[in-house]
Amino acid sequence: MTRPLPDLPVPVTGGMGARAGGALFVGLGSxxxxxxxxxLTDPQSGWRGVAPFPGPAPSQPTTAVSNGSIYVFSGAGRDGPTALAPTVLDAVYRYDPAAGRWERVVTVTPTGLLGASATTRPDGAIVIFGGYNKAVFDRFMAEISAIDRVAEPERWLATQRAFMARPAEAFRWNGRVLAYQPRDNGWSDLGASPYAPNTGAALIELGGGRIALVSGEMKPGLRDSQVKVVDLSGGKLDWLAPMPSPEGRNGQPWEGVAGAFSGRIGNTPVFAGGTAFPGARTAFSAGQMFAHEGLTKVWQRDVFAFRDAAWHRVGQLPDGLAYGASFSLPEGLLLVGGEDENGTARAETRLMTLDRAGKLCIG
Known part of the structure; x- marks a missing residue:
């Protein structure tokens, strides 16, 4: 790969990213x-459209590849042209790159998988962590969508505040680790996570069947500062000691991020960008359930690399960026699309590399 990869034909954020059949696939969301x-054998030919997704367009679906096919689970969207509000979708779709065809799989997700993270075991089973609760999300969206924000601003704000001020447990996010096996179209429950449920965690394949789940959020607006490690080798589920969290700035604890880019550059785990509400963790520790009330959402620029048993800031993105697609390639970590600090979807591709001294380069 001697030249920069072409940008997407349209901006994409909050969508899907997958690598299958020697090609990258990005879309949905915005x-x-x-x-x-x-x-990838002819990248300068550019991004080409494939068959459009046949179901309601999902935002923040869960995506994984198994046996050469791309599976898209859940997400949020309007389930039909007459739907008055978005809901958590429970459908599963499969894309066959060889045939260039989508099909709806005859199954539904056991729980909402909006914002979940997924990886694939060697036996083809897709293992999924996190996800929103469908009933809780759908009820709130129905309530707030029925209020005219311009005509009744106080009622709209009161409804939002009552929802955000709930304790984390009231959101009933998915705390079970689920596995979907395409071979027999079956679901299994691998057990409960020992940590509080979260969504929006960045997943990094560490090798040897181990993965890292970087941060995410514990409830809307409140980030999780932990970096969890799971061993999935041999078909088991073994939670290992977590990685240390990155250090914050100016002596403050690290706030955590949701929607970060992640992967490996060579053998080095890396994550970049993501969003946070600085000060939310402090407010939550002081008993404020609506922890991000009055705080400013920040699209982070920091890039972290893990070496010598610690996370190190190795540089920054040109802009704050989150909710895009990441691909670990032999040349480096490719970032595709995302959302910038203005909340604007982006179409750029950026390749991150580390030189021998560990210096970050972004092309």
Whole structure:
């Protein structure tokens, strides 16, 4: 890869990213039903549209590849043209890159998997962590969508505040680790996570069947500062000692991030960007359940690399960025799309590399 990879034809944030059949696939989210393919053997030919996604366009679905096919689970969207409010979707779709065709799988997710993280075991089973509760999310969206924010601003704000001020347990996010086996179209429950449920965690394949789940959020607006490690080798589920959390700035604890880019550059685990509400963890520790009330959402620029048993800031992105797609390639970690600090979806591709001295380069 001697030249920069082409940008997406349209901006994409909050969508899907997958690598299958020697190609990258990015789409959905802000791109609606559109999905684009980049042939890694001929990247300068650019991103080409594939068959459009056949279901309601999902935002923040869970995506994984098994046996060469791409699986898209859940997400949030309007389930039909007459739907008055978004809901957590429970459908599963499969894309066959060889045939260029989508199909709806005859199953539904056992729980809402909006914002969940997924990886695939060697036996083809897709293992999923986290996810929103469908009933809680759907009820809130129905309530707040029925209020005219312009005509009744106080009622709208009161409804939002009552929802955000709930304790984390009231959101009933998925705390079980689920596995979907495409081979027999079956679901299994691998057990409970020993940690509080969260969503939006960045997943890094560490090798040897181990993965890291970086941060995420424990409830809307409140980030989780932990970096959890799970061993999935041999079909088991073994929670290992967590990695140390990155250090914060100016002597403050690290706030954590949601929606970060993540992967490996060579053998080095890396994550970058993501969003946070600085000060929310302090407010939550002081008993404020609506922890991010009055705080400013920040799109982070920091890039962290893990070496010598610690996370190190190795540089910054040109802009704050989150909720895009990440791909670990032989050349480095490729960032595709995302959302910037203005909340604007982006179409750029950026390749992150580390030189021998550990210095970050972004092309």
């Amino acid at each position: 791109a609606g039903n559109a999905v684009f393919r980049l042939d």
